[in-house]
Amino acid sequence: MGSDSQLSASALDMSAYWLPYTPNRYFKKTPKLMASAKGAYYFDTAGHQIFDGISGLWCSPIGHGDPRIGQALQKQFEKMDYCTAFQIASPDTFTLAKRIANMAPNGLGKVFFTNSGSEAVDTALKIAIGFHKVSGRGDKFRCIGRERAYHGVGIGGISVGGIVANRKMFASMMMNGVDHLPHTYNLSQMAFSKGQPTWGAHLADELEKLVALHDAGTIAAVILEPMQGSTGVLVPPEGYLQRIREICTKYGILLIFDEVITGFGRLGTTFAADRFGVVPDMITFAKAITNGVIPLGGVIVRDDIYETIMNHGGQEQWIEFFHGYTYSGHPMAIAAGHAVLDIFESDDLVNRSKSLEPILEQAIHSLKGQSKILDIRNIGLAAAIDLEPIASEPGKRGMQMLEKCLEKGALVRISGDTIAVCPPFISTEAQITTLIEIIGSSIQELA
Ligand code: PMP
Numbered sequence: 001m002g003s004d005s006q007l008s009a010s011a012l013d014m015s016a017y018w019l020p021y022t023p024n025r026y027f028k029k030t031p032k033l034m035a036s037a038k039g040a041y042y043f044d045t046a047g048h049q050i051f052d053g054i055s056g057l058w059c060s061p062i063g064h065g066d067p068r069i070g071q072a073l074q075k076q077f078e079k080m081d082y083c084t085a086f087q088i089a090s091p092d093t094f095t096l097a098k099r100i101a102n103m104a105p106n107g108l109g110k111v112f113f114t115n116s117g118s119e120a121v122d123t124a125l126k127i128a129i130g131f132h133k134v135s136g137r138g139d140k141f142r143c144i145g146r147e148r149a150y151h152g153v154g155i156g157g158i159s160v161g162g163i164v165a166n167r168k169m170f171a172s173m174m175m176n177g178v179d180h181l182p183h184t185y186n187l188s189q190m191a192f193s194k195g196q197p198t199w200g201a202h203l204a205d206e207l208e209k210l211v212a213l214h215d216a217g218t219i220a221a222v223i224l225e226p227m228q229g230s231t232g233v234l235v236p237p238e239g240y241l242q243r244i245r246e247i248c249t250k251y252g253i254l255l256i257f258d259e260v261i262t263g264f265g266r267l268g269t270t271f272a273a274d275r276f277g278v279v280p281d282m283i284t285f286a287k288a289i290t291n292g293v294i295p296l297g298g299v300i301v302r303d304d305i306y307e308t309i310m311n312h313g314g315q316e317q318w319i320e321f322f323h324g325y326t327y328s329g330h331p332m333a334i335a336a337g338h339a340v341l342d343i344f345e346s347d348d349l350v351n352r353s354k355s356l357e358p359i360l361e362q363a364i365h366s367l368k369g370q371s372k373i374l375d376i377r378n379i380g381l382a383a384a385i386d387l388e389p390i391a392s393e394p395g396k397r398g399m400q401m402l403e404k405c406l407e408k409g410a411l412v413r414i415s416g417d418t419i420a421v422c423p424p425f426i427s428t429e430a431q432i433t434t435l436i437e438i439i440g441s442s443i444q445e446l447a
Helices: 024-029 067-079 091-103 117-134 155-160 164-168 201-214 240-251 272-276 303-314 331-346 349-365 396-407 429-446
Strands: 034-038 041-044 049-052 108-114 142-146 178-181 219-224 254-258 282-285 297-302 373-379 382-387 413-415 418-421
Touching: 049 429, 067 331, 091 108, 091 297, 091 331, 108 117, 108 303, 117 142, 117 155, 117 219, 117 254, 117 282, 117 297, 117 303, 142 155, 142 201, 155 164, 155 178, 178 201, 201 219, 201 240, 219 240, 240 254, 297 303, 331 349, 349 373, 349 382, 349 429, 382 396, 382 429, 396 413, 396 418, 396 429, 418 429
Parallel strands: 142 178, 142 219, 219 254, 254 282
Antiparallel strands: 034 041, 041 049, 108 297, 282 297, 373 382, 382 418, 413 418
């Protein structure tokens, strides 16, 4: 026994493993098993090469198996494989926090480490509520999310998230006092937009309505993905985020950007905040910081929020913030983070992401006009296509597309009948055009 990545589907006992976010029974009848990965490719157990059109799960911009990350991990393992972050710490954790803070917008200078995006989101919500509480504004506890938002699977994240399937089974566990802004997607106004749609900034004024409904004195924070990734690359309308920022500032509401997907170059700038020219009060990150090799996430926090919590409104506290994880600041993850930032610098990867945006944009929009395509949209190195659902079987065309693209040698992301791609930053122009050709021919064959 033990692990053997060459085990074929027929020889593999699949009964014990419960796959996340996957139709388990269907998967076990039609298994898709990957044996290895290198650069921009997976290799399945039958030996087929598959282009990783979704950078792991938005998390591997450097592609797979970069030896520089492996070497850093080996070195760290020999030096120190684990060190708790409770009461003691490794120096490298401080230096990574500083590096990340230096990359963040001005004023966001403190970093709290978590292990995942979900934990980063719940941590950010706790910081927001805790900040108001120690400032004598204990009534400010409401958190505002957005329809169609994905903020992970913690209780905070599903509460402020806006995906009904993630919420309905756990309705009894939801956080108190959460409300949602409308999403900004409107097919009739923005179909086939390239980059930011020009329609929709006015939807930010819905926040004023929530303030009028609840009173600003009860609202702690608004959390938004600057670009909604998991629900199909929904790009913020021009001016929308600026307006949200103005309203938050006016009412003393903290603005959290969930940059788990957009952080570290996906939109051609280090953070989406840079691209859109809007500075939030906190940024959550995960995924690309370690290239997906080891779990690591975190929250970048405005300096004065940290200082306020440290001072506890003048009331002396021994421990300032009762929150943290066994694996917060895990030395192996921190080593991966340093190695990844080194590679981003030496290989100029944020600029590489930026330079590939027009290639992806041009390629994907060239599919416009094909039957069954309702919309195509893109920003940065991310794009999505909405397909017409098969009548009475929503999601079926999406699953057929996943399988057809795999057959043709490319992995795409499906959510319902939406197909998303976010290729690695190391992709060549030819790999991106081939990816889109595979998607185009798959749509045609399935139509
Ligand atoms: N926030 C956003 C914006 C995400 O896209 C994701 C994951 N795709 C998460 C949070 C959750 O991250 P994780 O899966 O690492 O918990």
